[in-house]
Amino acid sequence: xxxxxxxxxxxxxxxxxxxxxxxxxxxxxxxxxxxxxxxxxxxxxxxxxxxxxxxxxxxxxxxxxxxxxxxxxxxxxxxxxxxxxxxxxxxxxxxxxxxxxxxxxxxxxxxxxxxxxxxxxxxxxxxxxxxxxxxxxxxxxxxxxxxxxxxxxxxxxxxxxxxxxxxxxxxxxxxxxxxxxxxxxxxxxxxxxxxxxxxxxxxxxxxxxxxxxxxxxxxxxxxxxxxxxxxxxxxxxxxxxxxxxxxxxxxxxxxxxxxxxxxxxxxxxx
Amino acid sequence: xxxxxxxxxxxxxxxxxxxxxxxxxxxxxxxxxxxxxxxxxxxxxxxxxxxxxxxxxxxxxxxxxxxxxxxxxxxxxxxxxxxxxxxxxxxxxxxxxxxxxxxxxxxxxxxxxxxxxxxxxxxxxxxxxxxxxxxxxxxxxxxxxxxxxxxxxxxxxxxxxxxxxxxxxxxxxxxxxxxxxxxxxxxxxxxxxxxxxxxxxxxxxxxxxxxxxxxxxxxxxxxxxxxxxxxxxxxxxxxxxxxxxxxxxxxxxxxxxxxxxxxx
Numbered sequence: 001x002x003x004x005x006x007x008x009x010x011x012x013x014x015x016x017x018x019x020x021x022x023x024x025x026x027x028x029x030x031x032x033x034x035x036x037x038x039x040x041x042x043x044x045x046x047x048x049x050x051x052x053x054x055x056x057x058x059x060x061x062x063x064x065x066x067x068x069x070x071x072x073x074x075x076x077x078x079x080x081x082x083x084x085x086x087x088x089x090x091x092x093x094x095x096x097x098x099x100x101x102x103x104x105x106x107x108x109x110x111x112x113x114x115x116x117x118x119x120x121x122x123x124x125x126x127x128x129x130x131x132x133x134x135x136x137x138x139x140x141x142x143x144x145x146x147x148x149x150x151x152x153x154x155x156x157x158x159x160x161x162x163x164x165x166x167x168x169x170x171x172x173x174x175x176x177x178x179x180x181x182x183x184x185x186x187x188x189x190x191x192x193x194x195x196x197x198x199x200x201x202x203x204x205x206x207x208x209x210x211x212x213x214x215x216x217x218x219x220x221x222x223x224x225x226x227x228x229x230x231x232x233x234x235x236x237x238x239x240x241x242x243x244x245x246x247x248x249x250x251x252x253x254x255x256x257x258x259x260x261x262x263x264x265x266x267x268x269x270x
Numbered sequence: 271x272x273x274x275x276x277x278x279x280x281x282x283x284x285x286x287x288x289x290x291x292x293x294x295x296x297x298x299x300x301x302x303x304x305x306x307x308x309x310x311x312x313x314x315x316x317x318x319x320x321x322x323x324x325x326x327x328x329x330x331x332x333x334x335x336x337x338x339x340x341x342x343x344x345x346x347x348x349x350x351x352x353x354x355x356x357x358x359x360x361x362x363x364x365x366x367x368x369x370x371x372x373x374x375x376x377x378x379x380x381x382x383x384x385x386x387x388x389x390x391x392x393x394x395x396x397x398x399x400x401x402x403x404x405x406x407x408x409x410x411x412x413x414x415x416x417x418x419x420x421x422x423x424x425x426x427x428x429x430x431x432x433x434x435x436x437x438x439x440x441x442x443x444x445x446x447x448x449x450x451x452x453x454x455x456x457x458x459x460x461x462x463x464x465x466x467x468x469x470x471x472x473x474x475x476x477x478x479x480x481x482x483x484x485x486x487x488x489x490x491x492x493x494x495x496x497x498x499x500x501x502x503x504x505x506x507x508x509x510x511x512x513x514x515x516x517x518x519x520x521x522x523x524x525x526x527x528x529x530x531x532x533x534x
Contacts, residue, residue, distance in 0.1 A: 027286045028335055030388070030414050035395045036407040060399045060406060064467075067392050069513050074384045077332065077376075078294070117521070120514055137293035144300060145328065153324055156307070160300040163291025200528040206469025207524050209400075210496060211517050213464050214503025216389065220457050221504070231497065233461030238493025244401045247462030248394070255455040262447045 004097055008048055009179050012093040015041050016086055016175030017168040023085040024075060024130075025167045032085035038063035041092040049100050055092070058112055061205070062091045065116060068212020070123065072219045080134070083126025086171060090178050091119030097179065098186035106198035110190045113201045116208070118186075122178060133170050137163045272350060273309055273430065281309055281346075282339045282426040289335055297332040302342070309346040313353050323349060326361055333372035334379025336421050341371050343429020344436055351433075367434060374437075378445050379421075386452040387417060393459040400467040464500050465493030473534050 019040075023032035031037060039059030046055020066088050073081035092115075099111025140159045147155035190198075221227050233250075240246055288301035303324065310327070314320035333341055345368050351359040395410035403409070428439050475487045499520075506516050527533040 024292060025287075025290045028289070029418065030411065033388075033392065033410065033414075035392055035399060035410050039399075039407045056404060057402065060402065063407075064396050064399050067396060069517075071389055071392060074380065076380055076384070117517065120517060124514070134293055137291050138295045140291060141293045141295045141300060148325060148328055151321065153321065156300060156303055156324070156328070160287070160291045160304045163293075163300070164287065167290075199534075200525040203528045203533050204521050204524040206471075207499065207520055208517065209463075210468045210499040211503055211513065211520060213460060213468070213496075213500045214507050214516070215513060216393065216456070216460055217500060217504045218507040219389065220453050220460065222453075226457065230457055230461055233458060234464050234493065234497050237462045238465040238490060238497075242466045242489070244397055247397050247459055247466075250462060251394075251455045251458035254458040255451045258454045259447060259451040262450065263444075 004183065008045065008097065009176055011044060011048065012041070012089065012097075012179045013172045013176035015044065016089045017172035019085040019089060020083070020171030021164060021168050023083070025164045034066035034084050034088040035063040037085050038066065038088040038092050041089045042096060045093060045096050049096070051100060054100065055096055058096055059092050061112070062088060062095070062116055062119075065208050065212050066091065066119070066123075068209070068216050069120065071212075071216055080127050080130050082123040083130055084123055086126040086174065087119040087123030089175060090122050090182075091116045093175070093179050094118060094182050094186055097183045098190065102190070104198075106202060107190050107193075109205060110193055110198045110201045111186055113205045113208075114186060114189060116205075118182070126174065129170050129174060133166050136166055273312055273346060275427070277308060277312060278343065278346075278426045278430055279423070281305055281342055282423050284308070285335070285339045285342060285422065285426075288338050296328070296330050298335075298338070299328055299331045302331040302338070303327045305338075306342050306346060309342075310349065313346070313349050319353070326364065329365070331368075331372060333376040334383065336383055336418050337375040337379035337425060338372075339422050340375060340425035340429040340436060340440075341368060343426040343431075344368070344371055344433055345429075347430050347433040371436075378440070381449055382445055383418070386449040386456075388414065390452040390456045390459075393456050393463070397459055397463060400463060464496045465489070468492065468496035468499060470495040470499075471534050472532060 015037075019032045019037045022028060022030070031040065039056055042055035042057070042059025042062075043052055044055075046052035046058075049055070066084055070082050070084045073079075073084075075081055095112040095115030098115065099108040102108045102111070140162055144155045144159035147153075147159075217230070221230060237247070237250075284305040284307075285301075288298050288305060290304075291300040292298060293300075306327065307324070310320060310323045314323055327345070345364065348359050348364045348367060352361070352364060391410055391414045394413070395406050398409055399406040429436050432439050470492045471488065472491060475484055475491060479487045503516055503520075507513065524533065
């Protein structure tokens with residue numbers, strides 16, 4: 001089995017650094033969301049390793065699951081949510097780098113699924129690193145405060161921009177180390193499994209979206225009536241054909257009717 | 271009104287870096303000052319007055335980043351009034367207005383963007399991703415950023431033009447209704463996703479059903495199986511079971527049922 005080029009590790013680290021900047025420090029246009037970060041990583045790695053379609057498909061699969069798993073964790077005030085951006089990049093990178101050379105579908109899927117499960121833990125570790133960077137920024141804040149008292153106002157710009165540099169560097173080094181040390185053990189783990197065991201991981205991968213759907217349902221369902229309608233909706237969609245446009249039209253109809261109902265209720269109150 | 275539209279635009283662009291130095295002491299204090307610095311430089315020609323303004327704004331600041339430009343606009347409008355000698359405006363009024371506005375906009379903005387708009391757009395994107403649409407990330411980015419960029423860039427002008435009356439402008443949006451409507455839309459999309467995109471297959475149907483009934487039977491089993499799994503997962507999550515533990519239990523469940531030949 002071929003060993004990966006150093007450029008691959010550097011590209012993964014670079015993607016990690018950029019998407020992690022977006023998650024809090026800079027812009028926040030949400031390329032850091034798993035549904036964007038994971039397919040982006042898959043597409044770039046896939047292009048580098050000669051199979052962009054497989055990379056993109058893995059990215060979409062990972063993106064769906066990780067997007068849902070931490071959707072309720074919000075960056076409010078002091079709260080630092082798990083680092084979903086780094087988890088997305090690392091999940092795709094670990095899974096794809098370890099699995100792309102396997103000729104058997106089952107072995108590739110084992111790499112993808114185990115990479116995904118490991119990345120959930122890495123997302124939690126990423127949160128601790130994020131908190132470390134914020135503590136570092138607190139020291140920079142105190143330094144700037146001292147400088148301002150000495151009438152040195154240029155330190156504001158410098159101190160502020162150092163903050164984004166520390167965020168990028170943290171993510172870059174973290175991603176580089178995880179990929180550097182993580183790919184070979186994952187390959188070794190996959191080699192140890194026989195085909196019969198590998199099939200089980202394909203079943204796991206198929207069921208994993210249920211965890212994310214549970215988190216989202218838990219976040220959105222507020223009353224018993226909503227739960228009843230929700231279960232009714234699931235049964236209805238089970239019987240209807242599996243077409244995307246049916247889901248989207250149904251959603252917009254629900255929103256339209258709910259919005260007009262609440263608007264009329266508000267007018268009535270006035 | 272001494273600040274040009276172009277300068278306000280530049281301040282809105284600088285607000286993209288608001289959280290670059292997020293920290294536990296002043297939170298976004300450096301980011302806020304960094305963003306409005308060109309405005310303060312323009313308002314105060316006198317070096318001493320400018321330095322005092324800088325010191326005034328190097329204080330605790332925390333709000334929703336997308337709504338931050340509104341606070342910046344209002345702050346600069348007040349600073350301008352203070353400079354022109356308006357007796358109703360003094361540093362304490364500026365501080366209190368900024369404080370009240372950032373707190374209320376944090377609540378509105380976080381509720382709208384983090385709690386409602388992001389889950390809705392993400393769920394919509396997941397519908398496309400589950401259908402293996404290659405442009406899914408692009409759809410997510412475009413949809414998500416339309417209101418983000420609208421509030422970011424329009425907000426600075428609203429804040430600067432309306433000053434302390436900006437809340438009237440914001441009230442017209444009916445944010446609570448929008449949030450509830452988005453929640454309903456998210457639930458409808460989720461109801462579509464659950465039976466269609468949890469892959470649960472059993473060999474018994476293939477052995478026991480005629481081919482014309484097999485596909486329907488497969489869909490019913492998948493839909494009801496997914497409903498049961500999601501119901502159990504939701505109950506566990508509401509009982510504060512860690513999501514990592516739920517995933518691990520699902521892994522064990524899937525491997526055991528696969529080993530017994532119940533799931534394939």
